[in-house]
Amino acid sequence: FxxxxxxxxxxxxxxxxxxxxxxxxxxxxxxxxxxxxxxxxxxxxxxxxxxxxxxxxxxxxxxxxxxxxxxxxxxxxxxxxxxxxxxxxxxxxxxxxxxxxxxxxxxxxxxxxxxxxxxxxxxxxxxxxxxxxxxxxxxxxxxxxxxxxxxGGVRNVYTTDGPVETPADLAGQKIRVISSDTNVSMVGLMGGVGTPMPQGDVYTAIQSGVLNGAENNELIFADLGHSEIAAFYSYTKHLMxxxxxxxxxxxxxxxxxxxxxxxxxxxxxxxxxxxxxxxAKVTEAKKKAEDSGATFHEADVDAFREAVAPLLEEKISNDVTTAIFDKIEAAR
Ligand code: GCU
CATH class of the missing domain: 3.40.190.170 (Bacterial extracellular solute-binding protein, family 7)
Incomplete structure (x- = not known):
């Protein structure tokens, strides 16, 4: 109150x-x-x-x-x-x-x-x-x-218990996402359990074990101190x-x-x-995170890309989204 x-x-x-x-x-x-x-x-x-x-x-x-x-x-x-x-x-x-x-x-x-x-x-x-x-x-x-x-940066997964290389490594792991059905489904397909939450609550949730990790860019990882408590940052490169x-x-x-x-x-x-x-900010953030003990790891990007393919099929489903997606492809 x-x-x-x-x-x-x-x-x-x-x-x-x-x-x-x-x-x-x-x-x-x-x-x-x-x-x-x-x-x-x-x-x-x-x-x-x-x-x-x-x-x-x-x-x-x-x-x-x-x-x-x-x-x-x-x-x-x-x-x-x-x-x-x-x-x-x-x-x-x-x-x-x-x-x-x-x-x-x-x-x-x-x-x-x-x-x-x-x-x-x-x-x-x-x-x-x-x-x-x-x-x-x-x-x-x-x-x-x-x-x-x-x-808003490129988002990757970070976790408390070790690097994530493939979708199997995320099994059973609760990963914080920005609130949206798309994000929850995305992490589900990536192998984990998508858990929506405002950003300001994430630190405490990881610390108390409610979450096993989150997905975000390097800036948030370092600046909000997540790097100290979920120190394994894995380059899934899944989202911008x-x-x-x-x-x-x-x-x-x-x-x-x-x-x-x-x-x-x-x-x-x-x-x-x-x-x-x-x-330049990402480079700075990585250095800061490494200084606090975090480690950065490559992940099997192709395996994650394949795993989330059904989400694209589901969401690109009407005239509006199809027309926009076609233009995204054309702008590639
Ligand atoms: C990124 C993004 C923010 C967002 C945050 C989050 O940092 O730039 O707008 O709030 O992720 O995950 O909540």
């Missing part, structure tokens, strides 16, 4: 910070848009948002800037998504699988082994011709505007998911046409700089 009471008070203070929008000539007061983020302030996406804010402020003559709230200060990603829908928070960065709850067709972008490289992934996700209609499907019905997608910058639609409607165009082009720039900085 105390936690709930505290978070509602915290959230009440958040909306309507900043005012005016700077649209009235001669009355330029900055609108500060709150951006919820669940990872730390040195994460490439945090850096990208800070740069985006500076450039947006300049381009809009001080009318708009962004303020980042990192480290789950405003709640788990699922919670902050609700706050965006209600308008209590202006924007949030949320992992792709969470949007499947609102429109299951989003799953086609979150399937294992469908992208050759982060560059391939990003060329698909921010091409309005490929994803525009899908993204727009949430605006009115769910009060979620998808501004676009950032690269997008992280979406989402906004409450009313926030974007308040922008003038020019301001909206500025936001869109500056967002595109920030996507490129985020991607460009990711590799």
């Amino acid at each position: 105390t936690v709930l009471a505290f978070s509602s008070v915290a959230v009440l203070g958040l909306s309507a910070c900043g005012s005016g929008g700077g649209n009235d000539a001669g009355q330029q007061s900055a609108t500060v848009l709150k951006v919820a983020f669940n990872q730390n302030a040195t994460h490439p996406q945090a850096v990208a948002i800070t740069e985006l804010s500076e450039k947006l402020k300049e381009a809009t003559d001080g009318a708009y800037e962004l303020e980042l709230f990192p480290d789950e200060q405003l709640g788990s990603q699922a919670e902050t998504l609700e706050l965006v829908q209600s308008g209590a928070v202006d924007m949030a960065i949320v992992a792709g699988p969470l949007l499947e709850a609102f429109n299951p067709d989003f799953s086609v972008l979150n399937l294992p082994y469908i992208y050759d490289s982060p560059e391939h992934q990003m060329s698909v996700l921010n091409d309005p011709e490929i994803t525009g209609d899908l993204y727009d499907s949430l605006t009115e019905s769910e009060q979620i505007s998808v501004i676009g997608a950032y690269h 998911i997008p992280d979406y910058l989402v906004a409450n639609p009313a926030v974007l409607e308040a922008f003038s046409e020019d301001q909206r165009a500025d936001l869109e082009s500056l967002f595109t720039e920030s996507v490129d700089s985020e991607l460009a900085s990711f590799d």
Whole structure:
């Protein structure tokens, strides 16, 4: 109860910070848009948002800037998504699988082994011709505007009891996933037991033995200390998911046409700089994890790719998902 009471008070203070929008000539007061983020302030996406804010402020003559709230200060990603829908928070960065709850067709972008490289992934996700209609499907019905997608790393499996080389090694192992049916089925096909949970709960769950491990990129592995308690990191390379910058639609409607165009082009720039900085962060994270005793292992990627094939068949099943998947293939 105390936690709930505290978070509602915290959230009440958040909306309507900043005012005016700077649209009235001669009355330029900055609108500060709150951006919820669940990872730390040195994460490439945090850096990208800070740069985006500076450039947006300049381009809009001080009318708009962004303020980042990192480290789950405003709640788990699922919670902050609700706050965006209600308008209590202006924007949030949320992992792709969470949007499947609102429109299951989003799953086609979150399937294992469908992208050759982060560059391939990003060329698909921010091409309005490929994803525009899908993204727009949430605006009115769910009060979620998808501004676009950032690269969120390549996900691999890490466990407490030894490296994972083949699907058989995952038998009976409870592996945390981001909440979505697709993820639960995916880990099931990979041989384990997919266990959905917010990221902030994973450390304690591994430590107490509720989980045998998780699947994530090297940044989370090292930065959240998972490397200390589930020290075997195995390169299954099964997944690249997008992280979406989402906004409450009313926030974007308040922008003038020019301001909206500025936001869109500056967002595109920030996507490129985020991607460009990711590799260096991975190298840093691996070093940090190794220093704390973690080890990195190759896995039988072909065996895992084969194991999850039925999931692609199941999820690429209607006109929308088939059309998008064909374009992913064509962009390869
Ligand atoms: C990645 C992703 C985050 C997500 C996290 C998770 O780090 O970038 O958006 O929250 O995985 O597994 O929860």
